[in-house]
Amino acid sequence: MGMYCFGIDVGGTTIKCGLFNHSGEILDKWEIPTRTEDNGSNILPDVAKTILAKIEQKHLDKADIDGIGIGVPGPVNDDGEVPVAVNLHWGYMNIVAEMERMTSLRTKAGNDADVAALGEMWKGGGAGYRNLILVTLGTGVGGGIIVNEKIISGAHGAAGEIGHAHVDDTIKTPCNCGNCGCLEQVASATGIARLAREELASSDEPSMLRDVKKVSAKAVFDAVKVGDPLATRVADRFGRYLGKALAVFACVSDPDAIVIGGGVSKAGPVLLEYIRRYYVTYAFSACKETVFKLATLGNDAGIYGAAKMVLQ
Amino acid sequence: MGMYCFGIDVGGTTIKCGLFNHSGEILDKWEIPTRTEDNGSNILPDVAKTILAKIEQKHLDKADIDGIGIGVPGPVNDDGEVPVAVNLHWGYMNIVAEMERMTSLRTKAGNDADVAALGEMWKGGGAGYRNLILVTLGTGVGGGIIVNEKIISGAHGAAGEIGHAHVDDTIKTPCNCGNCGCLEQVASATGIARLAREELASSDEPSMLRDVKKVSAKAVFDAVKVGDPLATRVADRFGRYLGKALAVFACVSDPDAIVIGGGVSKAGPVLLEYIRRYYVTYAFSACKETVFKLATLGNDAGIYGAAKMVLQ
Numbered sequence: 001m002g003m004y005c006f007g008i009d010v011g012g013t014t015i016k017c018g019l020f021n022h023s024g025e026i027l028d029k030w031e032i033p034t035r036t037e038d039n040g041s042n043i044l045p046d047v048a049k050t051i052l053a054k055i056e057q058k059h060l061d062k063a064d065i066d067g068i069g070i071g072v073p074g075p076v077n078d079d080g081e082v083p084v085a086v087n088l089h090w091g092y093m094n095i096v097a098e099m100e101r102m103t104s105l106r107t108k109a110g111n112d113a114d115v116a117a118l119g120e121m122w123k124g125g126g127a128g129y130r131n132l133i134l135v136t137l138g139t140g141v142g143g144g145i146i147v148n149e150k151i152i153s154g155a156h157g158a159a160g161e162i163g164h165a166h167v168d169d170t171i172k173t174p175c176n177c178g179n180c181g182c183l184e185q186v187a188s189a190t191g192i193a194r195l196a197r198e199e200l201a202s203s204d205e206p207s208m209l210r211d212v213k214k215v216s217a218k219a220v221f222d223a224v225k226v227g228d229p230l231a232t233r234v235a236d237r238f239g240r241y242l243g244k245a246l247a248v249f250a251c252v253s254d255p256d257a258i259v260i261g262g263g264v265s266k267a268g269p270v271l272l273e274y275i276r277r278y279y280v281t282y283a284f285s286a287c288k289e290t291v292f293k294l295a296t297l298g299n300d301a302g303i304y305g306a307a308k309m310v311l312q
Numbered sequence: 313m314g315m316y317c318f319g320i321d322v323g324g325t326t327i328k329c330g331l332f333n334h335s336g337e338i339l340d341k342w343e344i345p346t347r348t349e350d351n352g353s354n355i356l357p358d359v360a361k362t363i364l365a366k367i368e369q370k371h372l373d374k375a376d377i378d379g380i381g382i383g384v385p386g387p388v389n390d391d392g393e394v395p396v397a398v399n400l401h402w403g404y405m406n407i408v409a410e411m412e413r414m415t416s417l418r419t420k421a422g423n424d425a426d427v428a429a430l431g432e433m434w435k436g437g438g439a440g441y442r443n444l445i446l447v448t449l450g451t452g453v454g455g456g457i458i459v460n461e462k463i464i465s466g467a468h469g470a471a472g473e474i475g476h477a478h479v480d481d482t483i484k485t486p487c488n489c490g491n492c493g494c495l496e497q498v499a500s501a502t503g504i505a506r507l508a509r510e511e512l513a514s515s516d517e518p519s520m521l522r523d524v525k526k527v528s529a530k531a532v533f534d535a536v537k538v539g540d541p542l543a544t545r546v547a548d549r550f551g552r553y554l555g556k557a558l559a560v561f562a563c564v565s566d567p568d569a570i571v572i573g574g575g576v577s578k579a580g581p582v583l584l585e586y587i588r589r590y591y592v593t594y595a596f597s598a599c600k601e602t603v604f605k606l607a608t609l610g611n612d613a614g615i616y617g618a619a620k621m622v623l624q
Contacts, residue, residue, distance in 0.1 A: 075598060078460070131467045133564075145564055147464050147471075148390070154459075154566020155443045158598035165563040166556060166594040177597055244478060251477040252445075252457055252564040254466020282478040285489055286387060286470035295458075 004068035005310040006105075009112060010034060010043060011074045011300030012087040017050060018303035019058070022066075024123050028054065029303070048102035067106035068099055069306030071115030080109035080241075082157070091111040101179025103216055108309040112302055114151040114160055117144025119305030120259050123233040125293035129256040132296065133164065133249055134295065135242070136218075137264035140176070141191075145253050150312065152253075163188070165247050187242045188265050192217035196234045205230050221267035236275045243278025250279075250287040261295025268294070314378035318363055318417075319431075321434040321614030322346060322355060322384045322425060324399040329362060330615035331370070334378075334623065336435050340366065341615070352401040360414035379418035380411055381618030383427030387469025394422035394469070395484075422619040424614055425438055426463040426472055429456025431617030432571050437605035441568040445608065447474065447554070449529075449576035452488070453496040453503075458564050462624065475500070496520050499554045501576050504529035508546045517542050533579035547586045557588025562591075562599040573607025580606065 004027070009016040019028040032050050035042040044208030051068060054060075063233060067094050072095065074085030080096025099107040110118070120126045126134065130149050136142035141163030145152040152159040163184035175182040185191050196215045201206065206231035208223040209215055223231030246258055256281075265271060272292045280288050297304055314338070321328040324346060331340040344362050347354040363380060366372075370447060384407065386397030392408030413421040422430070429438075430445030438444045442461050448454035453475030457464040464471040475496035476489050487494040497503050508527045512519065519542035520535040521527055535543030558570055570591075584604045592600050609616055 091403075143563075147459060152459050152565060155441075155568035155602070156566055156598040158562075158596060159459075159564065159566040161563050161566070161596050161598070162561075164596040165560040168558075179594065179596070220569055233495040248477045248479075248557075248560055249564050250470075251455075251465060251473050252471065252561050254471035254473070256467035264456075280578060283490065284473050284491070286468040286473065290467070303413075 002064045002253050004060060004064055005066040005307050006054075007303035007305070007307030007310075008070040009067060009115070009306060010047070010048055010088065011112070012073065015043070015047060015070060016299065016303050017047075017054075018300070018307060019054060020049060020307040021253065024304070024307070026303075028058070029300070034088070038091045039091065040085075044093075045087055045102060048099060051105070052104055062105070065105055067108065067310040069115070069309035070095060070099065070107060071110045071154070071302045071306045072109065072110040073112045076109050076111045076153060076302055077146065077157050078153055080107065095306075106310070108304070110151055110309055111153065111157060111160070113142035113146075114144040115143045115145050115304065115305035115309065116261070116301035117160070117259070118151050118308050119297055119301035119303070120261065120295050121146050121149065122308040123304050124297040124301060125259040125261070125295045126257050129291070131253065131255045132257050132259060133162070133246065133253065133255045134244070134259045134261060136262035137188060137260065138262040139188060141188045141263070147253060151309070162245070162249060163243045165245055165249070167241055170305065183241065183245050187238055187245075189217040192220055192234065192238050192264065195237050196220050196231070199230055199234050217264045218267070221270060224270060239274025240278045243275045243280075244282045246275065246279050247284070247287070248280035250290060251284055254287055255290055257291040257293055261294045261301065265294050314376045316372060317378040317381045317619050318623075319615035319617070319619030320359055320380060320382040321427070321618060322359070322382065322400065322525045323424070324348070324385065327355070327359060328611065328615050329359075329366075330619060331366060332616075332619040336459055336616070336619070338612075338615075340370070341612070346400070348376050348401045351545060352397075353404065355400055356405075356407065356410045357414065360411060363415055363417070367561050376415070377417055377567070379420065379622040380415065380606075381427070381613045381621035382407060382411065382421045383424040384421065385424045388421050388423045388465060389469050390465055400491050418622070420617070422621055423456075423465065423469060423472070425454035425619035426456040426465060427621065428573070428613035429458050429472070429571070429617065430463050430620050431609055431613035431615070432573065433461065434620040435457050435616050436609040436613055437571040437573070437607045438569050441603070443560065443565065443567045444569050444571060445565065446554065446571045446573060447558070447565045448573065448574035449500060450574040452498045452501060454574070459565060463621070474557070474561060477557055477561070479553055495553065495557050499550055499557075501529040503548065504532055504576065507549050507570055508532050508543070511542055511546050514576065520541060529576045530579070533582060534584060551586030552590045555587045556594045559594035559596070559599070562602060563596055566599055567602055569603040569605055571605045571607050573613065577606050581616055
């Protein structure tokens, strides 16, 4: 076993890179742009180049390097293949084969949300727990399922796609995925803003939210913190949707801990209160004690998780 | 590695036992009663005795035996411990330690529904698939989640407790678990009968179900097969509940196949049609192709799965 590994998080605009030692300390961290032109054909060669350059710059011996972990926005199977990754302009790609060919370093690949979940388990909000659901509340709702410290990727690389769980029969507007009534439509930053706009339109009740320039998830939770009743009702609706859905997910994977990350999680502990309240109401008795935590690694969760994949 | 193993399925009234070879052929199959008196303290000693007697009877060499797999009706953690198993009158029990002490044979233990799921994956309706959700539609709704050919047991041994997923806010009668609106309340044999009684009470519409002695899940699907419109509506409601719930579960574990077993599954392929129709409507795009199968091992699924645990 080597002494170092690389954790790479490929996003639609930048590629985050980290050099780690075995105990999970980050020794160096940098970014390169994601070049999506030409069907994204430069992306993996760029990653290979920056890794090989770092090895030379740091005077590392390749024998001391355990390998490369890499997270990408797309469904990745256990062999490191993606059928398609829209944000990278990729069709089929065998990430593991390509990276190993270019670097001669052992490579593991995973879906970016799954890899971030692994990172939070290893060094973040989920540290100390072996079974986790990570929920990422951003523009959409992403998720990652960790069982016995390992990522579940599923038959089609779609395990943990909890943002597309059906939670409401009354929503007739389609989600980005084509279905209607997905969790993402009511629990993402966009979804929370939408719930707030609905609540504002339903009455003339005064609310701080009527004075903000743009009704956002942040504005909602800022108003909740100073006791705005209308915003509190929005938070309550959000909490009911997400808490109830998480209670259903827990009947499948029965996690020790549920970790909430993404931009919306910046609202802090108050967010967990609204989710946990409904989770406890709907959860199966054996799962009611599941711990709720905020994610702590922010945008670095992906590189931590990618590194951890290599060390497993 | 030995040439034989035992698969044991401990139920509330009988203990099913099987002797298997490595390729999964069953060489002998027998039952003993479950003695639940004295806090179930005889149960594991009885299992040990019947196994040791079988070894002697068949003139087997202990060195040729890989071990014992055992499924019990209760939450079992990865170390083979149960905190409590109500149907066996057990409090805390370390199944693995007890069985290994009494038999000197390596033992693995699991929850009975999980173990049955593994059996169906190995030699039943799910053969050939690595990622599975098994749904058992009996008096209740049980489940087992298989990921990469292994049982998921979860943080509290409650993974796969899909019968207690919340699916309906309007149900105010409590489930056996204490919550209201569980899948079990609408998709078990009991639940289907209840939906039928509701449908019968809601109008005077003629139906075959008005002439049966007892409205049961079997009576409903018998009537569906000859085109009874009221029974068909009941099957449709059942299919919507279960299909929609399975679509949500698939966002968590993304199975290759969903296998439907238990008494209700004797209705045959028509049952799958009603479930699959709604599954496809609500499932995330990547999961819409998930295969639906009927379980094929019946009451033997438990002993097959128990044996497979040992061989893994």
